[in-house]
Amino acid sequence: MMDGVEQLSAEEAGAFSSGTLATIACCLCGTSIEPNPSNMCVSCLRAQVDITEGIPKELAIYYCRNCGRYLQPPKAWIAAELESPELLTLCIKRLKGLSRVKLVDAGFRWTEPHSRRINVRLTIQKEVFARTILQQEFIVVYTVLYQQCDACKRDAAKIEAWQAVVQARQKVDHKRTFYYLEQLLLKHGAHQDALGIKETGDGIDFYFANRSHAVKLLAFLGDVVPLRHKSSEHLVTHDTHNNTYNYKYSFSAEIAPVCRDDLVVLPPKLSNSMGGIGPLVLVSRVSASVSLVDPTAVRTAELPASAFWKTPFAPIMTSRALTEYTVLDIETTGETAGRFAAAEVTVARSSDLGVNDSTVLVRSHLGHVLHIGDLVSGYDVRSAIYNDSLVAGHKASFELPDVVLVRKTYPRRNRARGRKWRLARLAVEMADDDTRVARGAAGVRDPATRDAEQREVFLQELEQDAELRSNVNLYRADDVAAAAAATAPDAAAMTDTTPVDVAPEAAVDADEDDVDGYPEVPLEELLDALDISPPAGGEDGDGEDGDDGGDDADA
Template sequence: MADLSSSGMFLPIHTQGTIPCPTCSTPILPSSANQCPRCLSARADLTSPLPRHLSLLYCPECVSYLQPPKTYLRADPESKQLLSICLSRVKKPLSSNRLKLVHADFVWTEPHSKRIKLRLRVQGELDRNTIVEQTHVAEFQVVDHLCDSCSRANANPDQWVAKVQLRQHVPHRRTFFYLEQLILKHRAADRAIRIQETCDGIDFCFSNRSHALKFVDFVSGVVPARDRSDKRLVSHDSKNSTYNYQYTFSLQICPVCREDLLCLPPAVSRSLGNIGPLVVCTKVTNSLALLDPATLRVAYLDAKEYWRTAFEALMVSRQLVEYVVLDVDEKNVREETVGGTRYCLAYMQVARVSDFRKNDNIFTVKTHLGRLLSRGDYALGYDMYASNSNNREIEKYKGLVIPDVILIKKSYKETRQRKRGKQRTWKLKSLGMDVDATTAKGKMDMEKREHEYEQFIKDLEENPDQTFNISLYKNKDYQPSEMASMAGGDDERLPLDELLAELKLKDMEEETDAESDADSMMDCDRH
């Protein structure tokens, strides 16, 4: 072959010749091996330095695998976490032999075979111009071995390393019932080896201090609480300079609950923009949502600012009195939304239900429930006219005009009477707590707890907004009555469509494993 140049002369074109592969006669470029990549790959074995049989230490109690030297990581079958643990075992042989990992995935094995097979696709350079890609299968044998924390827990269940003590000094357990549902929804107490219910709170025992600290952070993020920690020396080895401690974390929850009436101290009222001083707690999270029922002003008091003064509630929910609305004089057009609930100011004439046929006391009140109450409705409120409160904070305000009645919420007493004896379409899960019901005091506490739990369920029925952070499950034992089926369903404030179906743990694990397998395949393909 020749090419015509600009001067009109023909110049030769130099081309590189090819030679046939001595095995398969495929044309290839000359090299030191003088073989095509396919034949060279079949003849040379790049994966010979890589291990084919390895072992993995597995703790069946906490479903975790050993990540050398002493760390146990929780990993589901065929998940990305398990893939990273297996790859860490073959990473050193790959780097020492200058091999590049192209792809990695799991090979299906029998779930009860105690075997995990990992398929690796690696690349290596046999010659300067020859790169070979081969597949290697590494088989891991799963060996059951309890981690240190689980072995101590199995040897003695009462031998805990860290304990979290939840306490709230109030005469009811509404906060603990609500907190229990949050813990179940977010699985915050999965690492607890023991949960024990006491007369004024709950104790959570953990086998690791880090698990207790994580639980403390979770509780402090959902309720206003302050914590205090302490530790006790259990054993000491002077030769190895090792110490074993037992850690105790005390969490004191704010004694202010939802629907409590508060009288703010003057310093707190000024810091919140001169709100109140008589306010109603409408919502409790990591801060307190305070509403002035006379002006619809809203303020939020965080945990640090509350514990700086630490005042008590003026009146609590146990002191609520039932009223009947006789007339609605005037409603304000302006509305305010607090925690998903809309409020409207209104002037109403109310009377105590207990005063019927006894006296004719009628009170004219200004309330924030103008949007919810109408003539003939029932409401629950605090009777400030007949109460005698000895509160330090209220005495600091000179000339303070205290209203006769402060309405808190609408009453659904008639609806409860109609539903009495009916079965609920939903149910709640509970923590497996140890309760001492052998003594007489324990039996009385159990009866009191069941009564308070029923009141908590009724509050959820009356206020569906509270179920926003709570998981509800369908009640499989529910059977609608004949009258309800003819009418088209029971009169339930909580719709059945919004309830969560009670899934089996096996189905949830299969779905999680499928998602993890897909994620691991996508990540390996990117590399």
């Protein structure tokens, strides 16, 4: 001691000068520790604070032995293999109290497959004191109990699974509307409650276990296409003791037989009620209402579904009768209607170039997109064969033009080979070939070829029309060559992620320089496809799926 101050040893003086933190004794066991807000060591802290409190350590999950699915409350059944990511997700979702902690890691602890026990290892973190975070690992034991799902109960009782069916029909000679409806159903998930989807002669049948699910789908279809429907019910069983009835419900949904690019002549009363538009008009868009454009007067109008079904009409020419023309001269008039602009266009059949000098002067609504040298699709009305009753009732002064231009087009190429995107498909039970041939055009014997050609036309319409494409989920094709080569017509095993870039044989090779200005789908519009197949290493892989959005349909 010197002057009342204790002299420090050399070691203490060195530790003090080097800035080493002082240690304290744990308030419970006395172990030397660094200071912390709890003044306890890690062992004592874990003994005093249980961050797993409120999280159950034992739970029961239900498993159907017949179909191999697990119950996801309240009533959904999902298929999952042992120690799969799907089963792990199901187990974690069953735990209550995880919202109060941070889940760091999760996995399985191996158990005997026949033990009916699933051990899930969880690692969680929680802040127990200020600036003190405690991490702990624990095991949750799930007991597997057996329970039959509703589908297996119906199968065991030999009761037909479906209770309601929606029969969507359209009396046309193509499937463009159903191709678009398929994409809308996938995007909005409107098909998820369906027990099965089956293609028929001129439409699709959707089977449901509950009547409410069928009504929900019917309401969705009414929001995207001009639709009318009627319902019927069939008595299956009747219990006289407790006065209960079991019905099967059928909903017949008829879609208006007009599609995009159809040429129609409006009935006189309907034309007058819409302000005198037409009567010769083009269908520019189909959603819950029908958008019409007068190609000569360049006027537009909207026809509600209710007004259409009060005065139904059929097109005099459809897109199957389109002819390719070449623009020789164009002069705009300055008249506009929405996105359309009037123009005087001189065109000639592309097949007549170099053969004769036959040209036609046409007044068109495509002045905003056409230029000299462009190709344009149109209807050759002067040589068309149609039902005279479709134009009956109009004044004798009404005359049809020689040519009606519909839309700009591009040279024919095999576009599928360079397509960098693909669509999803519904798991549809396909109709037999006899039914498909009967539904198709006369003289077409191969239904697979016909369906492939129609689907390729639909894919090209998506590429050329950004507005039509905005309501469809387009996915990146990981292997462009493989996607283009996926031309197998058998769709019986198709799932929601099956590539459908199916193309018929083209007369022109895709290796030619594509300098025709054909529109490309921007990469920012493409979504990452969901891939749940395991990688080569045998472990489960993860994937991403795009978000849903969009509203109306353009059938």
